[in-house]
Amino acid sequence: MSNPLDKLRAANPVPDTALDDASLTRSEDTLAKITKGRPTWTIAAASVAVLALIGGAFPLLNHSEPVASAAEILTQAGEAAATQPDAVDKGVTAKEYMKRVDTLGDATAITEYAVDAGGAVEVSSQGEVPGFDPQPSINPEDLVVATDRAGLEKLADSAPNRALGALELLLQPGLSSEQQKIAYDMLADAEGNEVGTVEGEGEDQLVTVIRDSDRVSFSVLPATGQLVRVVGLVGPDVETTIDATAILDCVSVTGLEGPDRISLACADNNYLVNELNWQRWGADSAEAEGVAIENDCDPNCAEGKFSEDRVKVVVDKRVACGYHAEVYSRVRVQYPDGREEEQQIGCAP
Incomplete structure (x- = not known):
């Protein structure tokens, strides 16, 4: 789609079919004036004008004084x-x-x-x-x-x-x-x-x-x-x-395909889940198989012993935070013996 007019028309997903032929012709003429001699980098800015011309959704400032500089x-x-x-x-x-x-x-x-x-x-x-x-x-x-x-x-x-x-x-x-x-x-x-x-x-x-x-x-x-x-x-x-x-939050699960590793102790490496391979990442609920590495911190974390277990990890309860960010707010680590560790994650409090 190399024609600027075609690009601008495509930017308006719902054309106003109520416009008569004369109105449509006037709109096409105005679109041609907007794009005449303009490089293609301006198409993203001009696409808003299409919505104003065809759909009547937004004000077009190209032909009026803006309210602020x-x-x-x-x-x-x-x-x-x-x-x-x-x-x-x-x-x-x-x-x-x-x-x-x-x-x-x-x-x-x-x-x-x-x-x-x-x-x-x-x-x-x-x-x-x-x-x-x-x-x-x-x-x-x-x-x-x-x-x-x-x-x-x-x-x-x-x-x-x-x-x-x-x-x-x-x-x-x-x-x-x-x-x-x-x-x-x-x-x-x-x-x-x-x-x-x-x-x-x-x-x-x-x-x-x-x-x-x-x-x-x-x-x-x-x-x-x-x-x-x-x-x-x-x-x-x-x-x-x-x-x-x-x-x-300090415990969060991000990544376009899900994280390979989650630290469940605010990155102090006393409780990790590694080798994660996710299914349904991005859905309302996602799960992965992995290996939990946990320090028993007995008598203290510096002298404690680490254990490893194959576990299932489930993340769910997506919440909105920040600008358009929707993240999982709960993680559950399920062990073979039926034990489950649950932790609130996601947005910083």
Whole structure:
């Protein structure tokens, strides 16, 4: 589907069949004007306009004055981001979680990140997209020590320009709320940002900003400071969406196919389940066979003895936490002798 008009029509899943022929013709003419001379990287931003033209769902700002400038919107997003909790606020063993999806044509890469308090990053990725490396583009150790604007500007300036560097920062897993605010402030100070479209209202309002000089567009929720989508940053026409973010408890089960190992003692390695092979991962309930390694901590954990047992692990009771994150909140470890260990997991309390 190489024709921009065809791409825009496809973005509207439910055309308004009530429009008469004349109205449809006017809509087609307007769509042609929107896309005339525009590179394909703008299609993601322009698709909102299709919904306004054909379905009448959202306001189109291309032909009217926006209620706020791009700088004001990005400043608002930064202030909102600064109010969000960090993993360290929840506990020293909590983890920051992010899931992103990168697409280019038929190619898709899905990546999950879990970042601990020390900045160590666990990466789980499926698929490939030309130009996209699932490993964080900024060294996590450098990110941990860049706590002020000068430090973040230094990291951002490794990109072709500071605005693109700020976007790279906002896509980094484990970025603190204050670091997000600084990144948004850097974006707000950059020249060349234009408000493209606005969807919804209130806390659900989604604003798309276009950087014509960089052939990049990005969408944010100003009320929460969540970056939702970036088009053209990884490469021409590559669309990056942030599918979910959350703060996970010290015991959590993540991974696109389920974790190979679960530590049930907040990572002190006194109670582990290894060699997990999952069935129905992603369903309401998933289960796996594995090996439990448990320290009896008698007389204390340093001098205790470890035992191993073949076990069955069941996770269920999915709950929502963070931005679009839905995680399992209970794990049960079932032993051959009928004993069952149950533990609450999932979102950080």
